[in-house]
Every structure is written in structure tokens, then in C-alpha cells.
Amino acid sequence: MKAISYARTGDSSVLRLHDRHVPEPGDGEVRVRIVVSGVNPTDWKHRKGDAPGHELDFPEVVPHHDGAGVVDAVGAGVSGLSVGDRVWVFMAQLERPNGTAQEYVVLPVATVVPLPDDVSFAVGASLGVPAITAHRALTVAEGWPSRLYPGALQGATVLVAGGAGAVGHAAIQLARWAGARVITTVSTPEKEALAAAAGAHHIVNYRAGDTATAIREVAPDGVDIVVEVAPAQNAELDAAVVSNRATISIYANDGGLSVELDVISNMWVNARYQFLVLYTVGEDALANGRDDVAAAVRDGAMGVGDDHGLPLHYFSLEDTAAAHDAVESGVTGKVLVQVSD
Numbered sequence: 001m002k003a004i005s006y007a008r009t010g011d012s013s014v015l016r017l018h019d020r021h022v023p024e025p026g027d028g029e030v031r032v033r034i035v036v037s038g039v040n041p042t043d044w045k046h047r048k049g050d051a052p053g054h055e056l057d058f059p060e061v062v063p064h065h066d067g068a069g070v071v072d073a074v075g076a077g078v079s080g081l082s083v084g085d086r087v088w089v090f091m092a093q094l095e096r097p098n099g100t101a102q103e104y105v106v107l108p109v110a111t112v113v114p115l116p117d118d119v120s121f122a123v124g125a126s127l128g129v130p131a132i133t134a135h136r137a138l139t140v141a142e143g144w145p146s147r148l149y150p151g152a153l154q155g156a157t158v159l160v161a162g163g164a165g166a167v168g169h170a171a172i173q174l175a176r177w178a179g180a181r182v183i184t185t186v187s188t189p190e191k192e193a194l195a196a197a198a199g200a201h202h203i204v205n206y207r208a209g210d211t212a213t214a215i216r217e218v219a220p221d222g223v224d225i226v227v228e229v230a231p232a233q234n235a236e237l238d239a240a241v242v243s244n245r246a247t248i249s250i251y252a253n254d255g256g257l258s259v260e261l262d263v264i265s266n267m268w269v270n271a272r273y274q275f276l277v278l279y280t281v282g283e284d285a286l287a288n289g290r291d292d293v294a295a296a297v298r299d300g301a302m303g304v305g306d307d308h309g310l311p312l313h314y315f316s317l318e319d320t321a322a323a324h325d326a327v328e329s330g331v332t333g334k335v336l337v338q339v340s341d
Contacts, residue, residue, distance in 0.1 A: 001103040003062055004062060005018065005061060005063075008052075008054070008055075009050075009053060010047075012322070012324040022103075027077050031105070032069045032072060033070050033340060034067045034068075035067075036338060037099075037101050037125060038066035038126055038336055039336070044324045046063070047061075057097070059097075062101050064092065064100040066125055066129055068125040070085065071083050086117065088125065088297075090129065091129070091286065100125075100339070101337060115297070116297065122304055125336055126312075126334045129278060130167045131174070131293045133167050133276070134227065136281060137249035138178070138225060140274045141274075148178045148292040148296070150177060150178065152178040153180035154179035157183065158182050158227065159223040160182060160185075160200070160227045162186070163194075163198065167251060168227065168229065169304075173308075174292075174301070180225075182201050183202040183223065194309040196309070198308060219243075224243050225249065226241075226242065226247070227251070230253070232259045233254075235259055239262055244270055247273075249276060251276050251277070261273075310333055315336070323336075
């Protein structure tokens with residue numbers, strides 16, 4: 001089978017296409033023929049490392065956590081999945097060297113999820129890290145449910161920073177599916193259109209005026225949950241728009257800056273900062289995210305493509321390096337690698 005891998009950190013030129021043996025599933029494992037592999041920022045960041053040439057955790061790494069395809073074989077003790085089932089997969093590289101940038105991958109059954117027949121492989125490959133991250137961000141708030149389902153966030157106002165990104169897009173869709181009123185911030189008219197297509201109720205261009213005033217106009221009592229991608233740049237804004245006992249869920253640090261918080265303004269409203277990363281969030285949180293996202297998919301709430309606010313950019317397996325470069329350069333939308341037919 002064909003696979004992309006790298007044996008040292010560095011720029012995208014370290015990625016190599018080569019042939020590998022098709023792996024066999026062990027107890028509790030499933031082999032999936034990958035049709036589409038999803039690329040996330042964490043993929044190029046891990047590949048790049050702290051500096052070129054740094055030693056990896058494994059001698060060789062096949063990148064990408066997310067993907068979608070068809071079950072090709074099942075190991076002993078596996079129930080609920082059969083050969084021929086359409087599936088989406090997530091966290092393929094969690095403590096493992098073999099991701100989805102290859103034609104076949106063996107994974108623990110807990111990370112392989114049925115994909116409805118009427119849902120495309122593109123949707124399946126776009127879930128994983130972005131959708132489960134968004135789920136976690138929406139389920140850690142004091143006074144609100146720790147699981148998502150229709151009505152779970154009824155009465156809540158959610159602010160999604162950067163609604164045109166992959167996590168922001170998933171957060172808009174999940175929050176709306178769960179019954180929340182969704183406000184999002186974007187930087188351009190083009191991204192305003194994408195956020196609207198994703199389902200945001202109110203969209204604020206943060207380069208077009210007083211963002212805090214615009215948010216307060218539609219949410220005079222403040223926002224209850226903030227899904228935050230740039231805490232350093234947005235700390236003052238978040239403090240100005242949150243409600244009492246609000247939670248600011250931080251899943252990234254775009255810009256790489258240190259965060260400075262005004263203690264009094266946050267203390268006065270009992271604001272809570274919740275940091276999150278999927279690598280160490282724990283099995284229960286991952287399972288809850290998997291199951292709730294799967295329910296949203298079954299309800300038709302997780303669309304991708306231009307009509308749903310997340311443009312798709314396809315690359316061949318041979319062009320995986322270009323796919324990494326596209327994500328690293330900040331392309332708007334979701335980058336996918338077409339691994340097989």
C-alpha cells in the first residue's frame with residue numbers, strides 16, 4: 001500500500017511517499033481503507049517540531065489524525081462494526097505512529113465511528129479533531145450540560161472567535177444544533193458569508209468597528225460560553241462581553257502571544273478560563289465528544305463545503321506536502337487528501 005511518512009522533523013520536504021505492508025488488526029482493532037484524510041494544524045506543527053532534525057517519538061511517523069473510509073478487516077473482540085461499513089476516524093496518532101495519510105490504517109475500535117450512507121467521506125474526514133475540540137469547548141461551562149444534544153444549550157449565548165476556521169465552523173454547527181444562540185467574529189466580508197452559511201445567528205467583523213459594543217447590542221446580558229482561538233488578542237474583548245459565571249474555552253493560541261488578564265473585570269463576573277487539548281483530555285471526554293458529534297452527523301447538522309461555510313481544498317496523496325503547506329499558510333477552509341477512490 002502507499003503511505004506518506006517522515007523520519008525527522010522539518011518543513012514539508014521531509015514527507016515521503018513509499019510502499020508499506022498492509023497491517024493486520026489485533027484484538028479490539030479495526031483496519032480501515034482510507035478514502036479521504038483530513039489535515040489539521042496539529043499535523044504540520046508536529047511534523048515541523050521545535051527545530052529541524054529533532055528526534056521523533058517513533059522512528060517513522062505517518063501523519064494525520066482524521067479521516068474517513070471503509071472498514072476492511074476487524075480483529076478479535078470487535079462488535080458493532082463489520083467489513084464494508086462506512087466510517088470516520090479520529091485521533092489516529094494518539095500514542096501511535098500511524099495516521100491516516102496512507103491507504104490502510106489499523107485503529108482501536110473506540111476511534112472508529114459509523115458514517116451514515118447519506119453523509120460524504122469529506123464530511124467524515126472533516127470531523128475528528130475540529131469537531132471534538134469544539135464539543136469540548138462547549139461542554140465545560142459551569143451551569144450548562146457536559147453533553148450536547150438538541151436543546152442542551154437552549155437559552156445560552158455562545159461567542160465563537162474566528163467562525164470561519166475549522167474548529168470555529170464546527171462550534172457554530174454544534175452550538176446551533178444544541179439550541180444556543182450563536183455569535184461569531186470574523187475579519188472579512190468573505191468570512192462573514194462563510195459564518196452565515198455555517199449557521200451563525202449574528203456575525204461581527206472585528207475590523208469594522210467596536211466589536212464589544214456590537215456583541216453587547218445583540219447580547220446585552222453577555223455571552224455564556226466563549227470558544228476562543230486567540231486569547232491574547234481577545235482577552236480584553238472577552239472580559240467586556242461575558243455574562244456572570246461565563247466560561248472562556250481556549251483551544252489554541254493564534255499569534256503565540258502571552259495572555260494578560262485584567263483580574264478585577266474577570267473576577268467581578270466570576271469568569272472561568274478553561275484550557276483544553278485533546279491529547280490529554282482523557283478517554284471519557286473523547287468518547288463523549290465522539291458520540292455527541294456522531295449524533296449531530298446523523299441529524300444532518302455537520303455539513304461542509306461552500307454551502308455550509310467550510311470550503312474544501314483537495315490534494316492527492318502524492319501532494320500531501322502541498323496540503324501541509326496550505327494549512328500552514330492559513331488557507332480558509334478544510335484541507336483534505338484524497339487517498340483512494
